[in-house]
Every structure is written in C-alpha cells, then in structure tokens.
Amino acid sequence: MAVQVRGEVLDIRRVGQYHVLSMVAPGVAENAKPGNFVAINVGGEHSSMLLRRAFSIYRTDQRGVYGGTVDIVFSVAGPGTAWLAERTRHDVIDVVGPLGRPFVLPAEPVPCVLIGGGYGAAPLFSLAEKLRERGCRVDFVLGASTEDRIFGALEAKRISQSIAITTEDGSLGERGRVTDVLPRVIERADSAVLYACGPMGMLQAVAKTAERYGIHSQCAVEEAMACGVGVCMTCVMPVVGDDGQTRMVRSCVEGPVFRGDRVRWSEVGTVPDDVIGSIAWTQAVNDSRFSGPLPVAVEEPELIDDDVAAASEELS
Secondary structure: EEEEEEEEEEEEEEOOOEEEEEEOOOOOOOOOOOOOEEEOOOOOOOOOOOOOOOEEEEEEEOOOOOOOEEEEEEEEOHHHHHHHHHHOOOOOEEEEEEEEEEOOOOOOOEEEEEEEEEEHHHOOOHHHHHHHHHHOOOEEEEEOHHHHHHOOOOOOOOOOEEEEEEEOOOOOOOOOOOOHHHHHHHHOOOOOEEEEEHHHHHHHHHHHHHHHHHOEEEEEOOOOOOOOOOOOOOEEEEEEEEOEEEEEEEEOOOEEEEEOOOOOHHOOOOOOOOOOOOOHHHHHHHOOOOOOOOOOOOOOOOHHHHHHHHHHHHHH
C-alpha cells in the first residue's frame, strides 16, 4: 500500500556519473518490493516544477535508526534531478511510495539472468537477494556506454554466480551491448528467466532474445511518469493481454514491470490501430455492426378498386 510521507535525507553521494540518495521514509521502506518505485516532489514548495519524478527503489532498510530508509539512484538530466542532487543531510523530501507492480519471483528455484543498463540496474540488486533466498542461481549482465556509467559492478559480483560487463566504447568489460554477451550467459547457465531494467531499446532486445530461446522475461520499463498513480495517462504503452487483445496500459499502475513478450516494443509511443478504444478500432467495431445485409424497403402494393372496396368492408 502506497503512502505519502515527508522523508528526511540521510546521505547523498556520487557513484560514477550517478547520485545515490538515502532517505528516511517510514511506511515506504516496510512495504517495498523489488521493482517498485517512488514518486518524489522536486523543487520545493515555491517551485514551478509541479510534476513529481519517478525513481526505482535501489535499496530499503526496515530497521534504520531513524525508521525505515529508502535508497534511490539517479542521474542529473534536468532541473528536477539537479535540485535533488543539491539536497543535503536533514533536508525534507515529499515522497509517495511504494508504487507500481514489482517483479514476480519464480515459484521454483531456477537459473535467472539479471540485465541492467546504466543506473537501470538499481532495482536488480534487491531482486537478486530475493532470488537467492529461493535457491535460484543468479547471473548478472551490466551494460552502459562508458565505464563511469556502469552501476553496481562490485555489488553484482558479490551476490551472483557470474557477471558480464559491456561498454559501447570498450572502457570496461567487452566492447558492445548486453545482448552481445547475453546468449552466452543463457547457454552457460541454462537460464529460465530474464529480468531486465534499463533503456527501452535494451529491453526490446532482451525480450527478443528471451523469445528466441523460448524462456520467460520480465522488463521494468523506463517511461516518463508524471503522476505515478495512474491519473495523468502520460505513461501508457501498448501491451497484449491474456485475451490476445492489445490495450494502452499505464506503466505506473499496471507496470513498471511487464512480461517482455507482451509489450509491443516497436510501437511504444504510438496508439496502434488495433488497440481497444483507438479511433480505428472503434470505427471497425461500429462498421461491423452494419456489415450484414441491410433491410430492404418493401413498397406497399397499390390497391385497385376491388381491393379498396374489400378493405372498406373489413373496416366497417
């Protein structure tokens, strides 16, 4: 259950190109699961920045000295995150959480690969611990454009059977992208499930790799979420349901974690014609109601004098 609290900053530090912020957030920490996120009010009470910013939950501690604590990881990308990066110890932050649907854990202990792109890897570390508690083998694949944008390499090494790292410039690990090494990791571990969080292009490639190997994938999407509670409809995506029908669903409520094979990745950002409720779909439904033979207008036969007389007799 989500709550709104006025959290207090405990610490903020730099890790490569990213910031890790720890805050006291009672009620959020106790209920959070891997894959949940928080929505933070940025800019202060007198700011013109009205929309909250969504951040994946990196770590939680339910037994903090001052109450439950929540850690998030972020990169400065605009005035909102720039304001957040300037917070200091004891500053107050308005936070809502935990929000969204978390990762689903396998019922049986199976080999799992966790794939993170940049600081998108943040929610995967608490997930790895939950998987290990269930007896699952955990392998990590981390990727980014450069070495200083890889997040959590040492931490991943400590809690996994193996770790593969890729950078696009070759500054750390292998040159390339996560999907260049992912098949090798899947085959070596005989993996059954892929968990991924990162840029949308990476998630699409991971989902396709999972389909090629006939295994399950879960992807935590990085969509802009203005409200975080399903009201504004800015984070909708085309996702196929259990009935085979595509609907525009909200990443902040029905997600952010989706089955990789259900998201229509190449059409994210659009409304496909066959989506339930789209203009084209509505028109097709309306047209189908009149697709049968139209009723034929039958002309009344013209009455001759004898018929008129007979009719008159009946009426009389």
